[in-house]
Amino acid sequence: MKLLEAVSLSKTYGKERSWFTTQAGAMQAVHNVSLSLEQGETLGLVGESGSGKSTLGRLLLGLDKPTSGKVLYRGQDITDLNLKQMRSVRHRMQMIFQNSLSAFNPLFTVEQIIGEPLRNYRVGTAEARREKVLESLERVGLSSQYMRRHPHELSGGQQQRVGIARAIVLGPELLICDEPFSSLDATLRRQMLNLLLDLKSQLGLSYVFITHDLSLVDRFCDHVAVMHQGQIVEWQRSECILQNAVHPYTRSLLESVPIQDPRLRQVALF
Numbered sequence: 001m002k003l004l005e006a007v008s009l010s011k012t013y014g015k016e017r018s019w020f021t022t023q024a025g026a027m028q029a030v031h032n033v034s035l036s037l038e039q040g041e042t043l044g045l046v047g048e049s050g051s052g053k054s055t056l057g058r059l060l061l062g063l064d065k066p067t068s069g070k071v072l073y074r075g076q077d078i079t080d081l082n083l084k085q086m087r088s089v090r091h092r093m094q095m096i097f098q099n100s101l102s103a104f105n106p107l108f109t110v111e112q113i114i115g116e117p118l119r120n121y122r123v124g125t126a127e128a129r130r131e132k133v134l135e136s137l138e139r140v141g142l143s144s145q146y147m148r149r150h151p152h153e154l155s156g157g158q159q160q161r162v163g164i165a166r167a168i169v170l171g172p173e174l175l176i177c178d179e180p181f182s183s184l185d186a187t188l189r190r191q192m193l194n195l196l197l198d199l200k201s202q203l204g205l206s207y208v209f210i211t212h213d214l215s216l217v218d219r220f221c222d223h224v225a226v227m228h229q230g231q232i233v234e235w236q237r238s239e240c241i242l243q244n245a246v247h248p249y250t251r252s253l254l255e256s257v258p259i260q261d262p263r264l265r266q267v268a269l270f
């Protein structure tokens with residue numbers, strides 16, 4: 001069954017304030033994008049900065065309303081839900097941001113940060129919430145001693161782990177990861193990707209994984225969508241993208257990927 005589906009999604013910024021923003025000043029961040037994600041799959045959304053990836057991620061989650069088109073979650077149209085209706089869907093879809101620190105309340109402890117969604121959704125007693133926070137913390141590889149720390153007392157990798165713990169605490173089905181590890185070094189990035197793979201098999205998660213780095217997708221993703229100027233210009237199974245890339249933009253992205261085997265590079269680029 002399709003978990004998530006986007007049908008002809010478009011998002012234009014600047015249009016609504018038309019009495020002082022001319023049509024020519026409108027910015028089409030996402031243009032006629034259709035895609036789908038099966039349950040249990042990981043979709044890689046790849047493109048350079050400004051190509052519309054984050055806007056598309058927000059549209060898929062309902063954090064932003066599209067100018068046209070619709071989003072279906074398990075077949076249900078969630079595009080025009082009101083806040084109350086959206087609440088019943090939103091706990092099943094969560095986002096992980098590139099910079100978790102800026103999304104955290106700096107005055108909160110790790111326990112309060114991870115526990116916030118549980119409080120918002122009035123889940124269980126204080127004791128039950130504490131148990132859930134601890135469980136999430138352990139799932140992301142941090143011990144209970146981190147519960148009382150504040151965000152600025154954590155390393156970049158630990159902050160991202162707390163961001164993931166917060167995203168899984170309500171037991172979601174889908175995580176939209178917006179360049180979650182781009183500010184981490186290569187070794188940490190590998191560890192964090194492995195963590196996401198482990199969580200996927202333990203919790204039965206599906207991912208939309210947004211990145212500007214095409215080299216991350218082949219091991220991690222099932223399908224890859226390449227975005228360019230607000231549009232999806234390529235859609236492939238990830239193991240095929242090296243050999244079968246059709247669009248010139250994908251080929252130019254591939255040129256910046258270090259490929260170990262020079263014969264593969266020949267196939268990929270020519």
Ligand SMILES: Nc1ncnc2c1ncn2[C@@H]1O[C@H](COP(=O)(O)OP(=O)(O)O)[C@@H](O)[C@H]1O
Pocket residue numbers: 013014027028029047048049050051052053054055056
């Ligand atoms: N809230 C906004 N208001 C106006 N323009 C925006 C807004 N958010 C994004 N944009 C513009 O939309 C385009 C796509 O941005 P974004 O989705 O952030 O791309 P990416 O995540 O691929 O870097 C960019 O040109 C950006 O300046």
Ligand SMILES: [Mg+2]
Pocket residue numbers: 053054055178
């Ligand atoms: Mg972005």
